[in-house]
Amino acid sequence: MIGVGATLFKVATTVGAVFTPASLFRNGEQGAWYDPSDLSSMFQNSDGTTAVAVGDPVGYIRDKSGNGNHAIQATSAKRPTLRESGGLYYLEFNGAQGLRTASNIDFTGTDTMSAFLGVKKDNDNNTSLVEFSNTIGSGSGKFRFASDASGLYRWSSRGTVLSNANSTGNDAPSTNVLTAQSEISEDLNILRIDGTQAASSTTNQGDGNYSSDLLNIGARNNALSLHLTGRIYSLIIRNVLSSDAEINSTEAYVASKTGVSL
Amino acid sequence: MNTYATIIVANANKADAQALVGETFFDILLKKGLRKYWVSSGPFLTTEYNLLVDSGLTHAINTEDSLADCILSLGMTKVIEE
Numbered sequence: 001m002i003g004v005g006a007t008l009f010k011v012a013t014t015v016g017a018v019f020t021p022a023s024l025f026r027n028g029e030q031g032a033w034y035d036p037s038d039l040s041s042m043f044q045n046s047d048g049t050t051a052v053a054v055g056d057p058v059g060y061i062r063d064k065s066g067n068g069n070h071a072i073q074a075t076s077a078k079r080p081t082l083r084e085s086g087g088l089y090y091l092e093f094n095g096a097q098g099l100r101t102a103s104n105i106d107f108t109g110t111d112t113m114s115a116f117l118g119v120k121k122d123n124d125n126n127t128s129l130v131e132f133s134n135t136i137g138s139g140s141g142k143f144r145f146a147s148d149a150s151g152l153y154r155w156s157s158r159g160t161v162l163s164n165a166n167s168t169g170n171d172a173p174s175t176n177v178l179t180a181q182s183e184i185s186e187d188l189n190i191l192r193i194d195g196t197q198a199a200s201s202t203t204n205q206g207d208g209n210y211s212s213d214l215l216n217i218g219a220r221n222n223a224l225s226l227h228l229t230g231r232i233y234s235l236i237i238r239n240v241l242s243s244d245a246e247i248n249s250t251e252a253y254v255a256s257k258t259g260v261s262l
Numbered sequence: 263m264n265t266y267a268t269i270i271v272a273n274a275n276k277a278d279a280q281a282l283v284g285e286t287f288f289d290i291l292l293k294k295g296l297r298k299y300w301v302s303s304g305p306f307l308t309t310e311y312n313l314l315v316d317s318g319l320t321h322a323i324n325t326e327d328s329l330a331d332c333i334l335s336l337g338m339t340k341v342i343e344e
Binding site: 044056074075076078079081094095096097123125126135220222224225226227229 | 264269290304305307342343
């Protein structure tokens, strides 16, 4: 006999589970997650000292993926500035800044890659937004997000041969969520913009896995050239192809950090 | 402390300016006609900024405008080096 109010079964329910990019790395995926909205993850100096407030230069941003791929800038004038507008936090690059990982990221274990970037570009100059390598043209196993004239966004993936997925028409100033998926052996190269596939390429990417190299953010070769004039709100990179559900969740997350409606 | 500035040096003063603050400064090339200049722009440490201001090596110092506006106002162009 079961009395009134007794419970036979307890049903586990998940209500409003909040997605966090940390879940993208729970299986040991290699990569990086940079989050300018988390002020505790940034410091003014490249050795990880002196906390930042809005308006301060950022010389160190911690990789929140757990992989230890922190990005730094040792030269003071090349440090981006932490800004906030409308509740959104971003790194401001004025055309002479850039960050680079303190050491190589080892992507040699796979030939697959996913990348998510929340970005605003203020001009359509030839710009290296994110580049795995000091220059993608040298060596194998590299990738890059770029922007250029004609409102172009580009995802490049290179095994031993370079493949570009280009989408034009996003004229500056433009704020976007960029997503890329690539796989060298399958010649897969897909660029999504604001939640929609915008370009793809089946060009032969050659052979091999991605390499072990430095990751540059906001410019090429430790802020030497191809500088971004604009903002970076969020950046996530992982060495696997992401599922549709992962893409949807991550794009929604980056969009919320970037102020883009998908 | 930081001082946000755009500082330009003539090609002839590049090495001396770098000797003051480091070789990773003034590595972005500008041109005005045939003349070459080098720029650093961003949050200088105030000690670095003061060193450069006091050095007499600078061609231009601008703490008000964006890098793009500063270059434009001086009639210079940024050289895109891939």
